[in-house]
Amino acid sequence: MSSLIHLTASALAEKLSTGEVSSVEATQAHLDRIAAVDGDIHAFLHVNAEAIAAATDIDARRAAGEKLGPLAGVPVAIKDVLCTIGMPSTAGSKILEGWIPPYDATPVAKLKAAGLIALGKTNMDEFAMGSSTEHSAYGPTRNPWDLSRIPGGSGGGSAAAVAAFEAPLALGSDTGGSIRQPAAVTGSVGVKPTYGGVSRYGAIALASSLDQVGPVARTVLDAAMLHDVIGGHDPRDSTSLTDVWPSFAAAAREGARAENLKGLRVGVVKELDSPGFQPGVSQRFHEALELLTAAGAEIVEVSAPHFEYAVAAYYVILPAEASSNLAKFDSVRFGMRSKVSGTVEDVMAATREAGFGPEVKRRIILGTYALSAGYYDAYYGSAQKVRTLIQRDFASAFEKADVLVSPSAPTTAFTFGEKIDDPLAMYLNDVTTIPANLAGVPGMGLPIGLAPEDGLPVGFQIMAPAREDARLYKLGATLERLLEDGWGRTLLSQAPTL
C-alpha cells in the first residue's frame, strides 16, 4: 500500500472516513516509508513508538460509530520545538537531549484531540536558529530533491518529511521564515498564521514576539485543514487572539473552485522583487504573476520603503528575546548537566558552554549586548521603532492591495556548507519572510515551479492583513490549481525517486 503515502491528507482523510483504509494501515505505510528513506533524509529525530497504538484507538472509535474530526486517523509529523508528552523534545539542541516534557504544547494537544496520529519529532536548527538545519545538534536534514542540498530551516525536518512522503502533514514554527523558506526549497506548502492565531503554549520559545506555529503540507487545502485543527484562542497564551476564525479549509475549497480572480488586487512589493535574486526564482515569480493576471487579478506595485531595515531590526529583536528565553537552560531543573564540580555558577556556565552550539551562543551574545544598559536605546529601542515603521508600510500597502506577494526566498536550495561560515549571507536568506513576522501578519509559501538553471523548487509568498489568513488559502488554492492545470501533475511528483 505504498501508494497511501502519496495521497494528500484530504484524500487520505476521505478514504479513512469511508473505511476504505484504516488509520493503522496509513500510519504503518508512513512508518515504513520513514524506515526506508529517513536514513538518507534525516527528517526525524524521534519516531513515535506509540503511533500504531494511537491509530488502533482511532480505528476502534470510528468502528464504534464515534463522530470524528475531518483529519482523524491522518498521520502528522511534529517539529521538535513543540513539547510532547512521552516523546523527547529537544528543539534540536544537545542541552535538551532526552528531555521528555510533562505536557503537550496546545497545538499538539489539539492534534490529538482531533484524532491525528503523531509520527514523531522532526529535525530543526538548534532552537530554530538557522535557515538550513545545519545548526541542528543532531546533524542536518537533506533535501529530498537533492541530497547534497539543504532543506531550508529552521523547520527543514518538517518540510523534508512532507516532501519525501514520510508524512502527509507536519507542524512547523516560523519566527522569521522557518516554515515558508523550507517550504520554498522543498516544493511544499507552509503557512505562518497571524501572530496570535495559533497558541504558542508549549512551543519552546525562540523570540516570543515573533514565533508562530503553523501547518506544513503538500497542498493548500491540506495546510488549511491542519490550520483549522491547531488554531484558535488558548487561555494559556496571553498573546493568543480571541477571534472566532472562519474555516480555512472552506476558503481553500472556494479558491480551488474559483473561475477567475476578478476584483482581486495583488500587490507586488517592489523591495521584495530584487534584481539580486536568483534569475530562475525571479523568472518563475513573474510567470506566476502573469498567470494571476490572466485569471483576472489586478497586479499593483506597492512600495514598503522600510523593509530594507527589516533584517537588521530582526537580528536585534530576535537575539534580545532569545538571550532571555534561553536563560532557563541552566541545568538546575531539567536538561543536561555538566559533570564539572564547583559552584552553581560554574555548573551553569559549563553546561551552557557544552550544551549550546555556536549559532546559539552567537545570538545569545548579540542579544545580551543589545539589551545592555547604555546600548538598549540604540539597538533594541531603534529596532522596535523600525518594527513600527514596517507595520505602517504593511498598513499602507494593504490600502492598495488585498494581498501582497513576493518570492518566498531569494534562491533555491543551496548546498551544505555554502553559507555556514557566513552568518550574514545565511541571515539574508530570510529577507523576504522576515517582514511578516515583524508585523504579525500571515504569510503562505507555496511551490510555483522549478528554476530552469538548477531544476529545484521555487516558492511564492502570499501575505495578507492580520486576521485575514483565509485570503491566503483562497488565493493559494486558486494559484495551485492554475499551476497544476498547466503542469498536468503536482510539482512534487516531479521530484527524484528516493
Added chain:
Amino acid sequence: MDYDRALELFEPVLGFEVHVELNTQSKMFSDAPNPAALGNVPHEPNTTITPVDLGLPGSLPVVNEQAIKYSISLGLALGCEIAPSSRFARKNYFYPDLAKNYQISQFDEPIAFDGQVEVELANGKKFTIDIERAHMEEDAGKLTHVGGATGRIQGAEYSLVDYNRAGVPLVEIVTRMITGAEADAPELAKAYVSAIRDIVVSLGISEAKMERGNLRCDANISLSPRGSGKLGTRTETKNVNSLRSVERAIRYEIQRQAAILDGGGTIIQETRHWHEDTGVTSAGRPKSDADDYRYFPEPDLLPVEPSLELIEELRAALPEAPSLRKKRLQGEWGFTDLEFQDVVNSGLLVEIDETVAAGAAPAQARKWWTGEIARLANVSSVDASSLVSPADVAALVALVDAGELTDRLARQVLEGVIAGEGSPAQVVESRGLKVVSDDGALIAAIDEALAAQPDVLEKIREGKVQAAGAVIGAVMKAMKGTADAARVRELVLERAQQ
C-alpha cells in the same frame, strides 16, 4: 559608636522597599495554589508548582486578574496615581531560585506611582513619606543552604531549592529618599512599615505576617556628614522579619556606618543581612548602581490596561484609611490620648480592634495585648501578633468575664494557647484550669480551714470582717488557685451568720 554621638556627626537618610505578598488564591502567572494565601498553610517542598512556576520550556505566563485588582487597591490606598497602561518587564539575572533566570517585574511603567503615607510617632511628630512607585512582580523560590556553618551560600556543601514560593504575587512599594528623621529614624522606620502593614491588612490583600515573609522590608540607609550637604554611600539591609527588627536594624546600621566614617573609612555599597539573635548586620553581596538587569518589555504578556470604571469601582470600595480609623477607634473605645498612643506604639491596633470585634471589651483587649501578650512576645523576640489570634484573646476575655477564669488562671491558659495546645476552652479543659464553682468542694475546704483556725468565725461575728482573709487565703492555697476568691469570701461570711 554611641547612637547620640553618631547623630551629632551625621544625618541619616532612609529609603524603603517593602514587598507585600498578595493572598490571591493562585499565583501571579500560573494557576498553582498560592502558598501566601489565606492561612499561609505550609506545603511540602515543590508541590505548589506548575510548568510555568518551574519555567519549563514552552510554558507561558498568564496574569492573575485578582492580583491586578489588589495592586490597584493598594496603589489607591497609598494615594498613588494608577497608570492607565502599565507593562511587565523581564529583569534578567542568573540565580538558582529564579526558575527562568529572569523575574517578571515592572520596570519603567509601574501600575502605581507618586503616593504618600502619613506616619505619626510616639512623640507626636508627624512625617509624610513619599511613595515613588508600587509595582507588581513574582516572587522567587527559596534556597536552603546545607552543610555550612552560617546557613548561607558561602561555605555550604549543597543547596536545596523549593519553588513553592516561585510566582507568589508581590507588590513592591518603593519610597523616595527620606531625610529629616534625625534621631527618630529607627522609630520612623518601624512606624512606616507598621503603617504599610495596617493598610494591607485593612484591604485584606495580604496575610501580612512579617515572620512568615508576607511582608518584607529592605531598608536603605546612608549617613550624610552634618553640614556637608553630600549624600553618603547607602547599604540595603535585608532579612528584617519583625517591626522590632526594623527599628533595631536601622539603629545598628546608623551606629556601624558612623563608626566607620568617623574612623576615616568608607562605606561599601552592598546588601547587609540582619541577624535577629546577635543584633548585628553582616555583609551580603556588593550592589552597584551599574547592576545591569537588561530589562525589556515582557513579550509574553500584554500591557495591563485597567478601565477607568474598574479603577473608580476599586476606589469606591476602599476601606476606611487606617489613619482615619485610629481617630475613630479612640473615640469609640473611650481611651485617653495616653492609653491610645500606648496602643498605637505597640503596633497592635489591628489585633485589638479585631479582638473587640470578636466581643471583648476594649479595655480588656488593650490590657491583654499590651500587657501579658506583649511581655511574652518580648521575651521570645517575636511580634505579639504572631503569638495568638484576636479570636482566642476575645475567647479568653469572655471566660474571665463569665467568672470561669481568674486573671491568674487566664495567664496560664494564654501560655497553653501560645504553646499550640488549642483554643482557650480546649486549654482550660486539658489543663484542668477551670475555676471551681462547686460550692460543696469550697465548703469542704472552708471547713478544713476553720477547723485549723477556730477563732475566726467569732472574730467575724464581732465585726472584724478582715479576719476572713486568713481563711480565704488558706482555701485558695488548698484549691491551688482554682477557687474564685469572691465566692469563698461569701461562703465564709454566710457561715459566720449561721
